[in-house]
Amino acid sequence: MTTLRDPIRVGNVELKNRLVLPPVCIDKAVNGEVNDIIVNHYDMMTRTGCIGLVIMEHCYVLQNGKASEGQISVSRDSDIEGLKRVVDVVHRNGSKIFCQINHCGSSGDPKITGEPLMGPSSALNLSPGAKTRLHPEPMNMDQMDDIKAAFTTAAVRVKMAGFDGVEIHAAHGYLLNEFYSPLTNKRNDLYTGKNIMGRVRFIREIIQSVRTAVGPEFCISLRFGASDYKQGGSMDAEAVRACDVFIRAGVNLLDISGGMCGFVNPSNRQPGYFSDITETIKANVGVPVVLTGGIRTPEFANQMLAEYKADLIGVARQQIKDPNWAARAMQA
Numbered sequence: 001m002t003t004l005r006d007p008i009r010v011g012n013v014e015l016k017n018r019l020v021l022p023p024v025c026i027d028k029a030v031n032g033e034v035n036d037i038i039v040n041h042y043d044m045m046t047r048t049g050c051i052g053l054v055i056m057e058h059c060y061v062l063q064n065g066k067a068s069e070g071q072i073s074v075s076r077d078s079d080i081e082g083l084k085r086v087v088d089v090v091h092r093n094g095s096k097i098f099c100q101i102n103h104c105g106s107s108g109d110p111k112i113t114g115e116p117l118m119g120p121s122s123a124l125n126l127s128p129g130a131k132t133r134l135h136p137e138p139m140n141m142d143q144m145d146d147i148k149a150a151f152t153t154a155a156v157r158v159k160m161a162g163f164d165g166v167e168i169h170a171a172h173g174y175l176l177n178e179f180y181s182p183l184t185n186k187r188n189d190l191y192t193g194k195n196i197m198g199r200v201r202f203i204r205e206i207i208q209s210v211r212t213a214v215g216p217e218f219c220i221s222l223r224f225g226a227s228d229y230k231q232g233g234s235m236d237a238e239a240v241r242a243c244d245v246f247i248r249a250g251v252n253l254l255d256i257s258g259g260m261c262g263f264v265n266p267s268n269r270q271p272g273y274f275s276d277i278t279e280t281i282k283a284n285v286g287v288p289v290v291l292t293g294g295i296r297t298p299e300f301a302n303q304m305l306a307e308y309k310a311d312l313i314g315v316a317r318q319q320i321k322d323p324n325w326a327a328r329a330m331q332a
């Protein structure tokens with residue numbers, strides 16, 4: 001029976017166990033730069049040596065995609081040195097680390113982005129993380145090309161900083177998720193919100209562009225807001241088809257979470273509240289799947305693995321509260 005203690009291979013990366021510290025934004029950067037508080041946080045989180053994979057909090061790929069004042073930047077070459085400090089401390093503690101890259105889209109706040117908000121269309125972003133209730137400006141092709149290029153150069157910086165992989169953020173109502181969700185994508189062009197191939201197109205193009213730039217060996221994860229759990233939103237039943245497209249584009253790991261509902265599931269508050277959808281995705285795709293959400297005990301995490309709900313388990317808030325959670329989990 002598979003347990004948290006079992007190793008797993010993700011792309012070309014060997015993880016010593018199946019416990020993930022998912023991305024949690026601690027919002028401590030000043031001017032986007034990594035500082036001692038951030039390095040110490042990741043040191044403290046991994047000091048037990050018991051976490052297989054850390055996914056570092058979302059970092060902005062462009063100033064106009066910055067989600068919060070204290071968010072870390074991956075938008076400049078000068079960010080690489082600071083990011084390396086986090087990689088070094090986590091590697092020294094014996095864990096692998098990916099870096100999550102993001103553009104906030106219309107979840108942001110013009111006071112932070114410095115520009116009017118952008119989105120696939122002018123529809124309001126009603127995700128729990130959205131900072132304003134302003135209608136975004138619909139993006140044109142030039143803006144979309146800039147964002148694709150920004151994700152691509154950010155991924156190259158992540159590789160240069162020594163991370164074991166990059167995670168593209170397409171969940172929780174941020175820009176890439178907005179293209180996937182019919183609630184925010186009202187476009188009528190090739191990226192149309194009216195059919196699944198239009199909705200996945202921008203995410204697919206970004207994955208392909210990142211894959212070309214980082215080469216075939218570097219690990220790419222996708223945090224995918226697989227369902228909105230809202231009337232008129234994206235649905236569970238479509239997720240496998242979307243994941244299939246993303247895998248063919250170059251994804252090695254699917255890190256499943258919510259879409260326009262954020263990181264909680266409004267229709268299920270039980271521990272492991274995304275396990276129905278991860279179970280279906282895992283049964284139908286050929287890359288490992290991470291389940292995160294509401295998991296509190298190592299016993300329950302092991303149960304999820306034993307029941308084939310996922311290949312890896314993410315535990316965010318419990319581990320942030322108690323950095324010894326991972327050590328206990330390895331003994332369970």
Ligand SMILES: Cc1cc2nc3c(=O)[nH]c(=O)nc-3n(C[C@H](O)[C@H](O)[C@H](O)COP(=O)(O)O)c2cc1C
Pocket residue numbers: 022023024025026057058100169171172223257263292293294295314315316317318
């Ligand atoms: C304060 C906070 C910050 C978060 N920051 C991020 C983030 O940067 N990127 C992301 O994909 N998810 C983020 N999340 C969501 C977590 O990765 C995770 O999915 C969520 O906390 C549910 O898991 P849990 O029940 O184990 O805490 C954040 C969650 C919290 C509570």
